[in-house]
Amino acid sequence: MELKRVVVTGIGALTPIGNTAGEFWKNLVAGTPGAAPITLFDPEKFKTRFACEVKNFVATDFIDRKEARKMDRFSHFGLVVADEAIADARLEDGSIDHDRVGVIWGSGIGGLDTFLQESKSYAAGDGTPRFNPFFIPKMIADITGGHISMKYNFRGPNFTTVSACASATNALIDAYTYIRLGKADVIVAGGSEAAVTEAGIGGFNAMHALSTRNDDPQTASRPFDKDRDGFVMGEGGAAIVLEEYEHAVKRGATIYAEFAGGGLSADAHHLTAPHPEGLGAKNVMRYALDDANMKADELDYVNVHGTSTPLGDIAETLAIKEVFGEHAYKLNISSTKSMTGHLLGAAGAVEAIASILAVRDGIVPPTINHFTDDPGLDNDLNFTFEKAQKREVRAALSNTFGFGGHNASVIFKKFEG
Amino acid sequence: MSDIAARVKAIIVDKLGVDENEVTTEASFTNDLGADSLDTVELIMEFEKEFDIQIPDDQAENIATVGQAVAYIEEAKS
Numbered sequence: 001m002e003l004k005r006v007v008v009t010g011i012g013a014l015t016p017i018g019n020t021a022g023e024f025w026k027n028l029v030a031g032t033p034g035a036a037p038i039t040l041f042d043p044e045k046f047k048t049r050f051a052c053e054v055k056n057f058v059a060t061d062f063i064d065r066k067e068a069r070k071m072d073r074f075s076h077f078g079l080v081v082a083d084e085a086i087a088d089a090r091l092e093d094g095s096i097d098h099d100r101v102g103v104i105w106g107s108g109i110g111g112l113d114t115f116l117q118e119s120k121s122y123a124a125g126d127g128t129p130r131f132n133p134f135f136i137p138k139m140i141a142d143i144t145g146g147h148i149s150m151k152y153n154f155r156g157p158n159f160t161t162v163s164a165c166a167s168a169t170n171a172l173i174d175a176y177t178y179i180r181l182g183k184a185d186v187i188v189a190g191g192s193e194a195a196v197t198e199a200g201i202g203g204f205n206a207m208h209a210l211s212t213r214n215d216d217p218q219t220a221s222r223p224f225d226k227d228r229d230g231f232v233m234g235e236g237g238a239a240i241v242l243e244e245y246e247h248a249v250k251r252g253a254t255i256y257a258e259f260a261g262g263g264l265s266a267d268a269h270h271l272t273a274p275h276p277e278g279l280g281a282k283n284v285m286r287y288a289l290d291d292a293n294m295k296a297d298e299l300d301y302v303n304v305h306g307t308s309t310p311l312g313d314i315a316e317t318l319a320i321k322e323v324f325g326e327h328a329y330k331l332n333i334s335s336t337k338s339m340t341g342h343l344l345g346a347a348g349a350v351e352a353i354a355s356i357l358a359v360r361d362g363i364v365p366p367t368i369n370h371f372t373d374d375p376g377l378d379n380d381l382n383f384t385f386e387k388a389q390k391r392e393v394r395a396a397l398s399n400t401f402g403f404g405g406h407n408a409s410v411i412f413k414k415f416e417g
Numbered sequence: 418m419s420d421i422a423a424r425v426k427a428i429i430v431d432k433l434g435v436d437e438n439e440v441t442t443e444a445s446f447t448n449d450l451g452a453d454s455l456d457t458v459e460l461i462m463e464f465e466k467e468f469d470i471q472i473p474d475d476q477a478e479n480i481a482t483v484g485q486a487v488a489y490i491e492e493a494k495s
Binding site (some may be wrong): 064065066069070130132133134137 | 432433434451455456458459462465466
């Protein structure tokens with residue numbers, strides 16, 4: 001059986017630095033930091049009191065009030081970005097077969113705040129269970145894909161991928177695989193996350209995973225800097241319309257880039273720590289290159305997982321050097337988490353859009369917040385510090401690694417008919 | 418309108434996202450006000466909370482309209 005080609009025909013994003021894909025990209029290229037003191041709850045007693053929140057977002061501007069009430073914030077984000085991507089792809093042009101359109105959605109956690117609030121309300125009572133009937137359908141991680149399908153009558157493959165911070169990348173790779181195999185014409189794929197909550201910040205604080213630079217939130221996410229001290233929690237979502245190539249051409253869709261390949265691996269090492277030599281990271285990039293049938297020197301940009309944790313950043317660069325060899329020094333490497341923070345299960349979708357637009361526009365967004373070189377890193381690598389760099393980007397690879405040792409990488413390349 | 422009826426109406430407007438003048442005594446939650454089965458369960462729970470009463474499941478099944486809800490609560494509170 002011949003495998004189909006898969007292209008990107010629509011994008012949507014809701015991020016800490018922009019509430020549409022266009023605004024996000026403009027601010028990403030400009031090097032805009034997204035962190036600020038937490039407003040979503042009172043963080044006074046928390047070790048970390050800042051995050052990259054989505055700003056000026058009112059769900060009921062987009063979703064009917066009655067419906068919005070039955071959804072957690074992560075589903076609000078999901079529906080809004082799906083709307084944007086579907087409109088961008090002009091998917092509802094009357095030509096598509098809705099039985100052949102799917103939704104594959106990633107979320108690392110699902111409705112964390114819904115779970116917390118319901119549990120608090122139960123604990124405050126006398127033990128009589130008075131759970132809200134919408135508690136479960138608000139909270140469960142798969143529900144966003146359900147909402148998107150109901151709104152648009154998309155009756156193709158529909159499920160959610162959960163692999164912590166790799167979740168949305170897994171969603172993209174699954175979508176790519178199903179279209180490639182001819183199981184669907186179009187899949188709306190992506191992810192959303194809303195974990196800037198008491199449980200989210202408190203839980204990640206307990207693991208010592210978050211930066212505690214409370215006196216200067218905007219410079220806290222500093223991947224590859226000597227004084228990085230953990231990641232900055234972000235929230236939001238992104239959606240990507242993936243479409244079978246001939247289907248896209250037939251309906252005259254605008255093609256952003258081609259989905260060249262994806263790789264999947266596990267560290268099989270530790271709950272939360274990366275493999276010290278980046279074994280899983282090495283493998284996943286190699287598998288992605290193999291899947292894309294590309295050589296390492298055909299890539300120009302790596303959008304790294306680069307969360308700004310002491311160990312993770314080192315392991316990932318070691319892996320890049322080993323996979324790319326001498327070509328590693330010709331690559332642009334950047335961590336857009338320096339601006340967006342870490343959107344956990346949605347990170348892969350947001351960073352895929354950064355990679356797609358880098359390929360389309362020939363510009364690599366920067367790694368901001370660089371103050372001091374880390375002697376533990378190879379500083380001859382081009383981390384694209386501080387300022388975006390213009391260059392031809394023939395193809396870009398985006399890495400995501402999740403707690404549990406899940407690794408997923410995707411490659412997008414310039415579309416050539 | 419009794420105080421109970423006004424409070425019932427406010428809950429329905431809030432939970433079902435309907436306009437106040439749609440919430441007539443005869444209006445059926447499912448047929449007229451767009452409630453599904455989960456919405457109806459939520460309404461009953463809100464009535465229980467607001468009026469500090471217990472509505473057993475077998476009796477909740479008989480509360481299908483705004484008027485029936487008000488009558489049940491008035492009876493329970495009398």
